[in-house]
Amino acid sequence: MGSKFKNFGLIGLGMVAGVAVSMQFSALAQKNAGSPLPVEEMRQLADVFGLIKTDYVEPVSDNKLLTEAISGMVASLDPHSAYLDKKAFKELKEGTQGKFVGLGIEVGMEDGYVKIVSPIEDSPAYRAGLKPGDLITRLDSQTVKGLSLDEAVKKMRGEPNTKITLTIARKGEDKPIVVTITRELIKQQSVKAKLVEPDYAWVRIAQFQEPTVEDMSKKIQALYTQNPHIKGLILDLRNDPGGVLPGAIGVSAAFLPKDVAVVSTNGQLADQKATYYAKREFYAGRTASDPLAKLPDAIKQVPMVVLINTGSASASEIVAGALQDYKRATVIGTQSFGKGSVQTIRQISADTAVKLTTARYYTPNGRSIQAKGIVPDLNVEETAEGDGLNSFRSREADLQKHLSNDKEKENTRPKVDELEEEQRLIALAKKVKPLEYGSKEDFQLAQALNHLKGLPVKVTEPKDNRDGDKTADKSDKTDKSDKSAKDAKTDTKKK
Numbered sequence: 001m002g003s004k005f006k007n008f009g010l011i012g013l014g015m016v017a018g019v020a021v022s023m024q025f026s027a028l029a030q031k032n033a034g035s036p037l038p039v040e041e042m043r044q045l046a047d048v049f050g051l052i053k054t055d056y057v058e059p060v061s062d063n064k065l066l067t068e069a070i071s072g073m074v075a076s077l078d079p080h081s082a083y084l085d086k087k088a089f090k091e092l093k094e095g096t097q098g099k100f101v102g103l104g105i106e107v108g109m110e111d112g113y114v115k116i117v118s119p120i121e122d123s124p125a126y127r128a129g130l131k132p133g134d135l136i137t138r139l140d141s142q143t144v145k146g147l148s149l150d151e152a153v154k155k156m157r158g159e160p161n162t163k164i165t166l167t168i169a170r171k172g173e174d175k176p177i178v179v180t181i182t183r184e185l186i187k188q189q190s191v192k193a194k195l196v197e198p199d200y201a202w203v204r205i206a207q208f209q210e211p212t213v214e215d216m217s218k219k220i221q222a223l224y225t226q227n228p229h230i231k232g233l234i235l236d237l238r239n240d241p242g243g244v245l246p247g248a249i250g251v252s253a254a255f256l257p258k259d260v261a262v263v264s265t266n267g268q269l270a271d272q273k274a275t276y277y278a279k280r281e282f283y284a285g286r287t288a289s290d291p292l293a294k295l296p297d298a299i300k301q302v303p304m305v306v307l308i309n310t311g312s313a314s315a316s317e318i319v320a321g322a323l324q325d326y327k328r329a330t331v332i333g334t335q336s337f338g339k340g341s342v343q344t345i346r347q348i349s350a351d352t353a354v355k356l357t358t359a360r361y362y363t364p365n366g367r368s369i370q371a372k373g374i375v376p377d378l379n380v381e382e383t384a385e386g387d388g389l390n391s392f393r394s395r396e397a398d399l400q401k402h403l404s405n406d407k408e409k410e411n412t413r414p415k416v417d418e419l420e421e422e423q424r425l426i427a428l429a430k431k432v433k434p435l436e437y438g439s440k441e442d443f444q445l446a447q448a449l450n451h452l453k454g455l456p457v458k459v460t461e462p463k464d465n466r467d468g469d470k471t472a473d474k475s476d477k478t479d480k481s482d483k484s485a486k487d488a489k490t491d492t493k494k495k
Contacts, residue, residue, distance in 0.1 A: 045069070049065055049066075049069075052065060053065075067083070067085065070083050070354075071083040074354055074355075074356065076401070077356075077357065077401070078341070078357050078401050078402060078403050079396075079399045079400070079401060079402060080339070080341060080343055080355070080357055081343070081354075081355060081356050081357045082150075082354075082355045083352075083354055083355075084345075084352060084353045084354065084355055085352055086351040086352055087154065087157075088150075088154070089347075089351060089352055089353045090351070091157060092345070092353075092355070095209075096209055096210055096243065096244050097209065097210055097211075098187060098188045098189075098190055098207075098209040098210065098211055099185060099186060099187045099188065100157070100185075100186055101157060101158060101159060101160050101183055101184065101185050101186070102156055102157045102158070102183055102184075102186055103123065103124050103125040103156050103164070103181050103183060103186075104119060104120040104123020104124055104125045104126060104184070104186045105117075105118070105119050105120065105123070105125040105130060105156075106118045106119075106120070106239075106241075107136075107149070107152075107153065108149070109149050110135065111135075112144070112145045112146065113135045113136060113137055113144050113145065113169070114135070114136040114144050114149065114152045115133070115134070115135055115136075116130055116131065116132055116133065116134040116135075116136065117132060117239070117311070118132050118239065119131070119132075120186060120188060121189070123184070123186055124181045124182055124183065124184050125181060128179050128181050129179070130166075130168065130179070131170065133170070133171060134168045134169070134170050134177075135168065135169040135170075136152070136166050136167070136168060137167045137168070137169050137176065138165075138166070138167035139152065139155045139156065139164060139165075139166065140155075140164060140165050142155070157183075158183050159183065160183060160184060160185055161182060161183065161184075162182070162183050163180055163181065163182050163183070164180070164181055164183065165178060165179070165180045165181075166178070166179055166180075166181060188206070188207060188209065189206070189215075190205060190206050190207045190208070190209045190211070190212045190215060190243075191203065191204070191205055191206075191212060191215040191216045191219055192204040192206070192219075192438065193216075193219035193220065193222070193223055194223075194438065195223060195226060195227060195230075196234070196438065196445065196449065197449065198227065199227065199229065199230060199231040199232070200230065200231060200232045200233070200234070200449055200452060201220075201223045201227075201230050201232070201233045201234070202233075202234045202236060202438055202445065203216065203219065203220065203223075203233065203234070203235050203236065204236040204437055204438060205235070205236070205237055205240055205251065205316070206239075206240055207240060207241060207242070207243045208240070208242060208243025208244055208247030208248055208251070208315040208316070209243055209244065209247060210244060210246075210247070210285070212243070212244075212247040212250070212251065213246070213247055213250030213251060213254075213283055213284075213291045213292065214291040216250075216251060216254065217254065217291050217292055217294065217295055220254070220295060220296075220299060221294055221295065221296070224296045224298070224299075228296070228298075230298070230302055231302070231303070231452070232302065232303045232304070232305070232449070232452030232453070233299075233302050233303070233304050233305075234304070234305045234306075234307060234445065234448045234449070234452070235251075235255075235304060235305070235306045235307070235319070235323075235329065236307045236437060236438070236445070237306060237307060237308050237312045237316040237319060237320060238307050238308060238309045238311060238312060238333060238437060238444070239309065239311035239312065239437075240311070240312050240313070240315070240316035241311065241313050241314065241316075241337075242313050242314025242315040242316060242317075242339065243314070243315045244315070245263075245276070245315065245318075245342075246282065246283045246284075246285055247283070247315060248262075248263070248315035248316070248318040248319050249262050249263065249276050249277075249278070249282045249283040249318075250282075250283030250284070250291065250292065251319050252278060252318070252319050252322045252323065253278035253279070253282075253283055253292060254292050254295060254299060255299060255300065255304060255323060255328055255329070256278050256300075256322065256323070256326055256328055257278070257300065257326075258278060258279075259277055259278055259279055260277065260278050260326065260364070261275050261276070261277055261278075261364045262276050262277060262278055262282075262318070262322045262364065263275075263276050263318045263321075263322060263361055263362065263363065263364070264276070264361075264362045264364075264366075265342050265359040265360065265361055265362070266359055266360055266362065267342065267358045267359030267360070268358070269358065269359075272342065272344075272358050272359035273359075280292075303452055304323065304328060304329035304330070305329060305330050305331075305332050305448040305451055305452060306319070306320050306323055306324070306329045306330070306331045306332070307332055307333050307444055307445070307448055308320050308331060308332075308333040308334070308335075308336045308374060308376060309333045309334045309336070309382065309387075309390055309444075310334055310335065310336065310337060310387075310390045310393040310395060311337065311390070311393065312333075312336040312337060312373075312374070313336065313337035313338075313339040313373075313396075314337075314339040314340075316336070317336050317337070317338070317339065317340065317361075317369050317373060317374050318361060318363075318369070320336065320374045321363035321364075321367065321369060321374050322363060322364055324363070324374065324377065325363050325364040325365040325367070326364065330377050330378065330451060331374060331376045331377045331378075332376055332377065332378045332380050332444065332447060332448050332451060332457075333376050333379075333380055333444055334376065334379060334380070334381060334382075334387055334390060334462070335373050335374070335375050335376065335379075335395075335462065336373035336374045337373055337395050337396055338369065338370065338371050338372050338373035338395050338396035338397055339369070339370070339373075339396045340360055340361040340362075340368055340369025340370030340371070340372070340373075340396075340405075341357045341359070341360055341361065341370055341403050342357065342358050342359040342360070342361060343355050343356065343357055343358070344356055344357075344358040344359075357403060360403070360406060362407075366407070367407065368405045368406055368407035368408065370396065370403055370404070370405045370406070371395075371396050371397040371402055371403065371404060371405040372397070372405050372408060373395065373396070375462075378447075378451065378457055378459045379459050379460055379461070379462045380443075380444050380447045380448075380457065380458065380459055380460065381443075381444075381460050382435065382443060382444060383443050384443055384458060386460075447459075
């Protein structure tokens, strides 16, 4: 992989100028250490602390040294563990509630700069004309180069009605674009739904938040009011970076038989060796009522497709994996990100916490999601011409210090001619307009509709399937001989 493109992707997974990962919250402030503190190592830490206090070129506060020591210790474990200071902890809680103060952009990193993955509709960034693929090179007067994604995100967040000036590099533009944006309270709409055709429903979940299950239920009820005889439903989880675990359980429970296992976890602690079921107590939280109670009975039997891609991670992989294991839905798209780890929020003071990886996730059939992801039943790329920049996005297995898959061996992606492929994709990015999910130009959605109708589906051989699993194209083997000169093949089975 070319380093420029390999660094692009949801490194901070779902940084919507904030954070989104599958999380569990714990009010537990401290736990008793399982073993005595290592005296010699602690003495070394104290010696270094004292050395900095006495010899460093300028004074450094105790608070800064200790906070940075904690932060570095936690961050050294894996890409998703982190120390949350007062501001970060507040932002994380706001993000799970579907609101935060900022610009309204989902971002990643590319070549040391912040790359816009997608602006949130009707956000300040959206109204300012920012586009997917734009690179943010400066925040006010400070260059972004050298900042971590977290540091850049913190600078873009702030108080309502405050302004920030962004310098943007855009492909095809000779000069930088400078735009000043006013921060606002962003209320994310995590669920969209519509009838894409008279008898076929499309439900998109952009992120799993606390209101997601109830919002999805209301939107599905509205669709069935429009058409009580829906013939097929497409659950769109593309570029969904994750969110809270109860949201994933509730969305799965809406379509699965009552009380079945949705996901299990395994970690060191007894409470991390758990199975979560399609029951109200696992997804309704503190609400006394069941947000799924008013869903029509037909929702349990309607033919389904789940759409995923490289940007589908964590909670979205839990849903796709559960529906796939129970053969409740056909999974279409490209292999997902592979973030199959649990982050538990341990509050360590009134306004700080540690986000710590405490377990791995497993599908109902015991498959580990970590560093592998979900392999679709039918591999369908973003366009008829290929998967575009998605094929160069990093996955969990590309991240340094990532947690290993404890069930299966990890394989690396096959090598390609990096320069040639990079040039091809840059040329493609200049020609292709940003994709609006759910639109008439949405190729993967069109293929999902074809599958539900029993029509031919244009599938492609997975180019980077890490373990050689050919599940994605098993349904179209009979057509391979007729398409020997092409990458694209057709699934002609009627289902």
